[in-house]
Amino acid sequence: MTRWVCPACDREFARTRQSHVRVPGCTVEETFAPRPGPEARSLSLALVLPRRAEHPLVARTLPMPGGHVWHLFKPTRVEDVGEPPLDLMEEAHDG
Structure with missing residues (x-):
């Protein structure tokens, strides 16, 4: 599958002209x-x-519908936002 690269921020996306924010987020x-x-x-x-x-x-x-599953996470510590939740976030983004 061909991935689209935003010409303004050089990030890759699954869909052409996928909306995204180009400013840094918070830590x-x-x-x-x-x-x-x-x-x-x-x-x-x-x-x-x-x-x-x-x-x-x-x-x-x-x-x-369509076999997708909605997951609710409840992280309570900074350490909880690491591997594998980041892998799952990437999977959700690319899905």
């Missing part, structure tokens, strides 16, 4: 910085994958 540490609200103890990370993935941080899964 994992900044994301986990203390903040008020109901999600203070964890983040909610939702990924849609073409399969059911097994991972200890998966709090919930929900089957979707």
